Amino acid sequence: MGGTFDPIHHGHLVAASEVAARFELDEVVFVPTGRPWQKSRGDIAPAEHRYLMTVIATASNPRFTVSRVDIDRGGFTYTIDTLRELHDLRPEADLFFITGADALAQILQWKDVAELWSLAHFVGVSRPGHALSDDGLPLDGVSLLEVPALSISSTDCRRRVADGLPVWYLVPDGVVQHISKHRLYAHVDGDLPVAVGESEG
Numbered sequence: 001m002g003g004t005f006d007p008i009h010h011g012h013l014v015a016a017s018e019v020a021a022r023f024e025l026d027e028v029v030f031v032p033t034g035r036p037w038q039k040s041r042g043d044i045a046p047a048e049h050r051y052l053m054t055v056i057a058t059a060s061n062p063r064f065t066v067s068r069v070d071i072d073r074g075g076f077t078y079t080i081d082t083l084r085e086l087h088d089l090r091p092e093a094d095l096f097f098i099t100g101a102d103a104l105a106q107i108l109q110w111k112d113v114a115e116l117w118s119l120a121h122f123v124g125v126s127r128p129g130h131a132l133s134d135d136g137l138p139l140d141g142v143s144l145l146e147v148p149a150l151s152i153s154s155t156d157c158r159r160r161v162a163d164g165l166p167v168w169y170l171v172p173d174g175v176v177q178h179i180s181k182h183r184l185y186a187h188v189d190g191d192l193p194v195a196v197g198e199s200e201g
């Protein structure tokens, strides 16, 4: 499952858990983006913080792991590169790529989209507020799955932190503590950096 995970929340975790159960996956690899080219805001939290929060959030599940491939590659993150790299690392694995309904709706604009279908099977999951559709996508390349609806977004979590509202139970407890310890999201939608005293690496 690829994502900016800024921060990772229970919507991501429930979606991953449900896909793993329905498709009988051995492992779900969470891949935090390095530099997501389609997210226009300039205040994305440093990749190392997004990586650490993803590790913290997934640590208790033996089937969940986290990959640094997109962070370590540098430059903008494209799923075609993610899948090629994961395939090279694990040539024996059948790869599935989990995407929410909003991301799936944009997929025809992704880099080298025609090649994506040969590298992984895509699983589009439902997400409150977004229509889940495979219109225009290859039938054998994509499956759609209804997952328990959690109306949580990273955007809303960041805003809540900036407004002094709790994010307990929206994100895992350890992620609440990481955000608080490093004063992430103290400012959003402004010119100030996301993490006080740090910049995007």
Ligand SMILES: Nc1ncnc2c1ncn2[C@@H]1O[C@H](COP(=O)(O)OP(=O)(O)OP(=O)(O)O)[C@@H](O)[C@H]1O
Residues within 6 Å of the ligand: 002, 003, 004, 005, 006, 010, 011, 012, 015, 098, 099, 100, 101, 102, 103, 104, 125, 126, 127, 128, 150, 151, 152, 153, 154, 155, 156
């Ligand atoms: N609540 C949710 N239910 C199902 N899928 C989700 C949910 N939130 C995010 N996803 C999916 O998880 C993947 C990674 O999402 P991402 O890290 O961009 O989180 P986000 O909440 O959409 O972030 P932001 O609000 O910053 O855009 C995407 O494919 C997205 O569609």
Ligand SMILES: O=C(O)c1ccc[n+]([C@@H]2O[C@H](COP(=O)([O-])O)[C@@H](O)[C@H]2O)c1
Residues within 6 Å of the ligand: 001, 002, 003, 004, 005, 031, 033, 036, 038, 039, 077, 078, 079, 080, 103, 109, 110, 111
């Ligand atoms: O490859 C692309 O062109 C592309 C464009 C937009 C998003 N993605 C991937 O989709 C996943 C979810 O992205 P995001 O920005 O919604 O967190 C993440 O793995 C991104 O790298 C990929």
